[in-house]
Amino acid sequence: MAKRFERSEHSDRETELLEKAARLLPASARTPTMSLKAAMIVCEGRGSKLVDISGNEYIDYLLGSGPMFLGHAHPAVVAAAHEAALHGSSYLLPNEPSILLAEEIVAAVPCAERVVFASSGSDATFFALRLARAYRGRDKILKFEGGYHGQGDHVLMSNQWTREAPDYPQPSPNSEGIPQSIQGDVLVAPFNDIETTADILTRHRDELGAVIVEPMQRTIPPKNGFLAGLRTLTAENDIPLIFDEVVTGFRLAYGSAQEYYGVTPDLCALGKSISGGHPISVVCGRDEIMRYAEGVRRLTGDYVSLTGTFSGNPISCAVALAIVRELKQNGVYEALFARGRRLMQALEKHLGNAGVPVQVLGEPPAFQPWFSDHEIFDFRSSQGADAALGHRFAQLLLDRGILKAHEKFFVSMVHSDEDIDVTIDAIECEPERRRQRRGTEIGTTIQRQGCTHHRRRIRHGASDLHSPRGRGCAHSRH
């Protein structure tokens, strides 16, 4: 029998801290679902669970936006961080963990011949683009509409938060403060549309320094032949192809999305999944391009600057090394995929049974139910999905003890079969109640008490997804 969850109200302390956060931290006062009702102050992460300071324990599918791939406070990660910290935290100079980690990355990731460390995913995509432009001697980049590559000025355009989509290949900035001149160096193509991409790329080939793509764009998988077509087009024109694997790296497979989808780029960016929540990211790729970062080139002029005070620091590298070694164990990806697939199938089934048009897109370690009855294959088709319903669904799950980003489920290596069962219970609760309401004894009990798993304050059901305000549990209305 699944454990019952009842989300308690914000404690006085949590309310006080939330108010302070709103006042003091304009960029960081985030909520998991973008709704104030979901706001929380986290006090602890343990395995697959996150605990807020009012004492609510959630099954965590947010995973810190992806880094906690091995779960929170994994013993191997804690031990590696502790041991490394005993020897100092940052030297700037090379250290053993960074070299051993580079060796593991080169062995695992198909495109990796050499490695440069940085601190965040944004750094890594920014560095990869700079390397590519230097190698190619051209300034423009081509990115895909809806793709997110972090906060660099060039890539913070036409991503998933774009409101107005101009004609291709015009970009649309996603932030104020990006110099106007940078827009002229960015071209935008539709994901999964190789013909339009080929047309743009061919017209602009002499100006292009790089093509950057998320191999699985957010949770939209590539169509058959799209990545291979991109590989052929860029190779024919000697334009470096960059896979942004900050999310997919070591997550879709040990060799990352490039192994999973069978297409090898020239460069790739890694980050979250090997970080265990520590500041580390990676640019890796072909020696011919990576060699521009060699320090001796400072003297000859053909040098690409990719340094950072914390790059390759021993704590982050020791942690990443421990993670990569855990991921190397036999059977870990098979188990992860089995659990993720079970949850994807349950979402499709139970939301479908509740009469909600849904497509569960992505791969078992990272996916999203998109509320739409039209096929979603790129940014523009995704705009037809009901985003408000997505937010309500995330809120409804939160009220049942399940934490997810409004845009994604991340499944970790430590989510247990029981976690998945409890999550499925939370999703199927309402259709079950409707069946029961048709006359069984249990139905009568539930009418009095609320859903067996989610009594008292947990009043929303899957059918409330149809209501703009969430009208409360069907039982509580009778």
Ligand SMILES: Cc1ncc(COP(=O)(O)O)c(C=O)c1O
């Ligand atoms: C695909 C992708 N690339 C890059 C980034 C930026 O990474 P970071 O937030 O570590 O700078 C993100 C972050 O969400 C991402 O999803």
